[in-house]
Amino acid sequence: MTLLPEPPDDPLDEDDFPLGDGTAESEVLVVCPHCGEANELALDPGGGSVQEYVEDCQVCCRPWRVTVRYAEDGTADVFTEALDE
Template sequence: MLDPIFIHCPYCGESIEILVDSSVRTQQYVEDCQVCCRPIDIAVDVDEEGALHVSASSENDG
């Protein structure tokens, strides 16, 4: 199941919507910002209650 989530681009600061697959408990991937086209590192965790925890960082944030 894909859930729409809003994040802020770590480069341009714009709020963008991404789709997250909540059936996968832990995932990490790169998605380009829809505004500035820079690569965003996305990390997703789904806790025991099914709540999504999403973080977005730049490539250089380590």
């Protein structure tokens, strides 16, 4: 019987993969186009290089369109646009 070594105590995190090395961004801070408050969004790099969906502001609850475009180096350009109610 062969014993495998124990895994390291510190799992890989964002500090191990600085942006620009091909690791996709998974969180971003955006400003609500209605109230101007900051909102943290979880991004889905597995959803494709271009994504579009509707998100509600975490502060004022009004809807906006989110457009995400991933570059080859993993950086995400995120745009928000107010939706008419």
